[in-house]
Amino acid sequence: MWLLVVFILVPLIEIALFINVGGAIGLWPTLAIVVITAVIGSNLxxxxxxxxxxxxxxxxxxxxxxxxxxxxxxxILFAGALLLTPGFFTDAVGFALLVPPVRAAAFRWVRQRVNVVEFGTPRPQHPQRADVIDGDFEVVDDGPRKPSGWTRPDDGPHGH
Structure with missing residues (x-):
């Protein structure tokens, strides 16, 4: 329901802002502001x-x-979408999301409201050794083996 309100309210706010700003400074300066904010926003x-x-x-x-x-x-991706959308309100929200303290506050707000549940067995990690790969294995000995076609006939169980 709240998403429907946003999809109705945001365009109404944008139209009202376009009418007021355009009436105050004229059509071409208003359009120039929209284009300039899109260019600056995409670079940021x-x-x-x-x-x-x-x-x-x-x-x-x-x-x-x-x-x-x-x-x-x-x-930042959402801010880019808002900045490329023509409008003063969406530009203001987009530029606000490009300010790191605003993003940090939004992140803290969302983090307080989201409950993350972890599952599975934690495995020991070796951050000090990049060449270590953790894994489980089981040795299976079915007796003498026939050649599979993937090995040479002279390769025994231990290779050369």
Missing amino acids: VRSQGAREMSRLKQSFNDLNDPTEPLANGAM
Whole structure:
């Protein structure tokens, strides 16, 4: 229900703002503002998005929780969509989402309202050794083996 209200209310707000701003400064300056905010916003989205991608990669490399860089990336993507949508209200919300303290506050607000449940058995990790792969195995000995076609006939159970 609240989504329907948003889809009705946002265009009404935008139309009212276009009428008021256009009446105050004229048609061409109003259109110029819309185009300029889209250009500036897309440049900001690109630079901040690249920064968050590097933070995300670093969190994966360091085996840290990637939740915050992922959330920031999603908010930056949403900000880009808002900034490319013509309108003053959507531009204001889009530019606000490009301000890191605003994103941090939005992230904290959402995090307080979302309950994350983890499941599964935690496995020991070896962050100090990048060449270690954890795994489980079971040795199966069915007796003498026939050649499978994938090995040479002279390869025994131990190889050469």
